[in-house]
Amino acid sequence: MEEKVIEVINLTKVFREVKAVEGLNLNVNRGDVFGFLGPNGAGKSTTIRMLVSLIAPQEGSIKILGRSLNQNKREISGRVGAIVEKPDFYNYLSAYKNLEILGRISGKSISKKRIIDTLELVGLAARFNSKVKTYSHGMKQRLGIAQALLHDPELIILDEPTTGLDPQGLKEIRDLIIHLSKTEGKTIFLSSHILSEVELVANRMIIINKGKTIVEGNVSELLNSSNVKVTFEVDNVEEAKKVLETTRWSVKIRTFSDKEIIFELDSDEIAELNKYFVESGVSVKAIIPSRSLEDYFLKITSGTE
Amino acid sequence: MKNLFLVLLILIGINAAYSQSKNPDEILKRVTETFEMIKDYEVDVLINVNVKFLKMPDRKAKIFYKQPDKIFVESEGFALLPKQGLNFSPLTFLQTAHTALIDRVEELNRINTTVIKVIPIGNKSDIILSTLWIDESRNLIMKIESSTKPDGSIVIEFQYSKIDDNFYLPSTIVFTFDVDKVYFPTGITGEMNSESEKKDKKNDIAKQGKVTITYSNYKVNQGLSDELFKKESPN
Amino acid sequence: MILTLIRIELLKIFRKWRTYIGFIAIGILVPVIHTAMYYEGQESLDFMTRNLQQSFVFVGNLLNGYFISYIILNALTIHIPFLITLVAGDLLAGEATAGTYRILLTRPVSRFQVVSSKFLTGIIYTNLLVLWLAVMSLGVGLLLFGIGELIVIRSDTIIILDKSDVIWRFMLAYGFATLGMSVVCSLAFLFSSLVENAIGPIISTMAVIIVFIIISALDIDVFKSIQPYLFVNYILNWREFFNDPLDFPRIVESVSILLAHLVLFFGTAVYIFKKKDILS
Numbered sequence: 099m100e101e102k103v104i105e106v107i108n109l110t111k112v113f114r115e116v117k118a119v120e121g122l123n124l125n126v127n128r129g130d131v132f133g134f135l136g137p138n139g140a141g142k143s144t145t146i147r148m149l150v151s152l153i154a155p156q157e158g159s160i161k162i163l164g165r166s167l168n169q170n171k172r173e174i175s176g177r178v179g180a181i182v183e184k185p186d187f188y189n190y191l192s193a194y195k196n197l198e199i200l201g202r203i204s205g206k207s208i209s210k211k212r213i214i215d216t217l218e219l220v221g222l223a224a225r226f227n228s229k230v231k232t233y234s235h236g237m238k239q240r241l242g243i244a245q246a247l248l249h250d251p252e253l254i255i256l257d258e259p260t261t262g263l264d265p266q267g268l269k270e271i272r273d274l275i276i277h278l279s280k281t282e283g284k285t286i287f288l289s290s291h292i293l294s295e296v297e298l299v300a301n302r303m304i305i306i307n308k309g310k311t312i313v314e315g316n317v318s319e320l321l322n323s324s325n326v327k328v329t330f331e332v333d334n335v336e337e338a339k340k341v342l343e344t345t346r347w348s349v350k351i352r353t354f355s356d357k358e359i360i361f362e363l364d365s366d367e368i369a370e371l372n373k374y375f376v377e378s379g380v381s382v383k384a385i386i387p388s389r390s391l392e393d394y395f396l397k398i399t400s401g402t403e
Numbered sequence: 404m405k406n407l408f409l410v411l412l413i414l415i416g417i418n419a420a421y422s423q424s425k426n427p428d429e430i431l432k433r434v435t436e437t438f439e440m441i442k443d444y445e446v447d448v449l450i451n452v453n454v455k456f457l458k459m460p461d462r463k464a465k466i467f468y469k470q471p472d473k474i475f476v477e478s479e480g481f482a483l484l485p486k487q488g489l490n491f492s493p494l495t496f497l498q499t500a501h502t503a504l505i506d507r508v509e510e511l512n513r514i515n516t517t518v519i520k521v522i523p524i525g526n527k528s529d530i531i532l533s534t535l536w537i538d539e540s541r542n543l544i545m546k547i548e549s550s551t552k553p554d555g556s557i558v559i560e561f562q563y564s565k566i567d568d569n570f571y572l573p574s575t576i577v578f579t580f581d582v583d584k585v586y587f588p589t590g591i592t593g594e595m596n597s598e599s600e601k602k603d604k605k606n607d608i609a610k611q612g613k614v615t616i617t618y619s620n621y622k623v624n625q626g627l628s629d630e631l632f633k634k635e636s637p638n
Numbered sequence: 639m640i641l642t643l644i645r646i647e648l649l650k651i652f653r654k655w656r657t658y659i660g661f662i663a664i665g666i667l668v669p670v671i672h673t674a675m676y677y678e679g680q681e682s683l684d685f686m687t688r689n690l691q692q693s694f695v696f697v698g699n700l701l702n703g704y705f706i707s708y709i710i711l712n713a714l715t716i717h718i719p720f721l722i723t724l725v726a727g728d729l730l731a732g733e734a735t736a737g738t739y740r741i742l743l744t745r746p747v748s749r750f751q752v753v754s755s756k757f758l759t760g761i762i763y764t765n766l767l768v769l770w771l772a773v774m775s776l777g778v779g780l781l782l783f784g785i786g787e788l789i790v791i792r793s794d795t796i797i798i799l800d801k802s803d804v805i806w807r808f809m810l811a812y813g814f815a816t817l818g819m820s821v822v823c824s825l826a827f828l829f830s831s832l833v834e835n836a837i838g839p840i841i842s843t844m845a846v847i848i849v850f851i852i853i854s855a856l857d858i859d860v861f862k863s864i865q866p867y868l869f870v871n872y873i874l875n876w877r878e879f880f881n882d883p884l885d886f887p888r889i890v891e892s893v894s895i896l897l898a899h900l901v902l903f904f905g906t907a908v909y910i911f912k913k914k915d916i917l918s
Contacts, residue, residue: 147916147917150743151743151744152743174746175745175746183740185740186737186740187738187741188650188736190654191650191653199649200742202642203639203643203746203747204746205745245741456794457690457795457796457798460799460800478698482697483695483798485693485695486695
């Protein structure tokens with residue numbers, strides 16, 4: 099039985115008669131990189147704020163690291179690091195000073211070396227003495243991650259950690275998440291809109307919409323259980339279409355252009371279709387599956403699956 | 404019977420003669436002359452102010468006087484002195500044109516005094532009428548009661564002691580005067596009335612103030628220079 | 639932990655320019671008043687005492703450091719509250735504006751610790767500001783204008799206090815003023831717990847003070863029944879320390895009522911803050 103690091107049961111939060119979160123259940127196991135997904139306004143931020151005790155639920159319970167959040171908030175906070183939405187700091191102080199202040203109230207002794215090491219980890223060591231108000235958005239984002247990691251927490255909650263980062267930055271954060279998970283054994287709760295990023299790092303996920311759970315489970319299982327969009331690049335589209343006319347494959351055509359035909363297939367049908375094309379004499383130049391969490395996500399949240 | 408009638412006649416005669424020989428101007432002249440013997444003096448004073456609306460501790464000061472009307476007051480700190488009484492000098496007072504009348508004889512604090520009414524002539528003076536109690540045996544004024552135009556009445560009572568075996572100078576002067584005509588400025592303070600203060604305002608107790616000045620350490624006829632009195636004196 | 643938090647809060651407020659406004663304002667205003675008093679003070683004093691001077695001769699100078707400090711204490715009992723609210727109103731609301739509750743309250747500190755440390759920081763600031771006022775007005779005033787008797791003109795008495803009888807009164811009056819200003823601080827702090835922008839608490843606290851002062855000053859029956867409940871009345875009772883004799887029951891009453899207000903405002907702020915959903 100895996101240890102549950104986050105256990106949310108029947109979580110409900112109402113703001114002025116609007117149910118921001120309704121009957122939410124989720125479980126995060128130790129060592130997970132857990133993707134928390136949903137469109138804008140789905141209730142992600144509200145949920146995260148409840149996980150870090152910034153807001154109180156109307157109903158339901160939250161257990162973190164096996165302890166009830168309601169009764170053990172201070173102890174739990176010492177073992178959890180979090181970024182909630184856009185990271186804001188004391189702009190009139192330097193990055194170092196901000197972290198030093200936070201370090202003094204983190205329940206552990208945080209040395210100067212630890213602060214510098216953390217800043218190095220997120221790529222801010224060169225600018226540690228600059229006032230945060232001089233920082234770009236991306237730098238503040240990195241500093242946000244730094245403050246979440248500063249006290250070496252067991253659980254790290256990251257709310258949109260890659261917003262405003264360039265591709266290099268995205269890669270760095272992705273690598274950092276993988277390192278924290280695989281090498282340091284941290285449990286990571288990651289909410290994001292950049293779904294492709296989540297797909298690359300998360301092993302489990304939940305998708306919510308309008309405050310409710312849509313689906314929860316293993317990333318690879320969820321992806322494989324649904325159709326994949328596959329692009330077949332062919333020499334002669336007309337010829338290919340003719341070949342497909344009377345077969346069951348024709349209903350699986352979604353779109354085509356003068357160079358390619360896009361099918362919606364189960365993952366095991368890809369090889370089958372390719373075999374059929376080859377046997378029918380259609381020259382296939384490339385097969386490009388684009389099934390990803392992104393498509394799945396859009397599908398889920400628009401209600402077509 | 405005849406003897407009794409004679410005695411009575413003699414008594415009336417003596418009385419008449421006595422009255423006729425009592426000239427108020429002469430009495431006042433003797434007072435003035437007695438006072439003129441004092442050319443100048445320097446004295447330590449202790450001022451006690453007993454006025455309903457005014458609270459202050461007893462103040463010490465030094466008063467310098469030179470004939471006929473020079474006064475200089477020196478104080479280490481702040482001191483208040485009644486305006487009228489301070490400048491009072493029989494010399495100035497009695498040198499303005501006036502009419503004097505003997506009103507009666509009265510015993511004042513076990514001293515026989517002649518009561519003289521003095522009415523200034525002309526409009527120059529603020530004083531409308533003054534009543535003086537004169538101790539003829541020492542030619543000293545024991546009490547003055549004056550009615551003044553702007554400020555109501557003032558009563559000044561004197562007690563004397565002998566200085567240098569020669570002069571009689573006041574040891575205590577008590578000033579009693581009306582204070583209900585003094586108004587209160589709100590000034591810079593903008594006070595809000597407290598309850599107790601409001602109650603007092605409603606009580607229309609006739610407000611009279613009393614200032615008692617106690618004199619000690621007289622130095623008389625030391626030859627004070629005029630320069631002393633040219634120093635900036637308050638008001 | 640509270641001491642650590644207080645140190646952090648003090649560091650934060652003294653890195654903000656708005657904290658210095660109060661000190662600078664007093665640093666400018668008091669010398670301006672001193673200068674005005676130097677040139678016009680005697681005239682003002684003569685004017686204030688003109689009626690008294692009809693019956694009495696004044697000997698010696700009432701225009702001294704004590705008198706001017708007394709005037710300054712009066713003139714600034716509206717202005718100092720404003721300077722207090724500038725900082726107190728920002729203590730909680732400012733954190734919301736900056737969005738920094740999200741890094742602060744996710745730390746292992748209780749909400750009570752956070753709100754108490756911020757409140758105590760506000761009180762420390764208040765104490766420092768009043769101390770600065772004392773130094774500037776009394777300290778510098780005595781150097782410039784010297785010592786002398788203090789004339790206190792109340793609504794129907796004039797009190798003249800001997801120069802040796804004044805300094806202890808000022809000490810107690812400043813102490814009392816600190817308590818009064820702490821109540822102002824706690825009210826601004828309470829308002830600060832309700833909103834996410836410092837402007838609101840600053841304006842509403844000043845509005846409350848000004849309205850209460852107006853109600854207290856008006857001699858209308860309807861208002862008279864409310865007057866004893868208005869805390870501003872009691873704040874201005876620092877003047878009682880210049881009464882002779884001291885009205886102890888009144889002083890004790892004022893102190894008690896002010897303390898009660900302080901506890902009430904702070905307690906309410908704690909309650910609100912503990913229950914609040916942090917959405918900033």
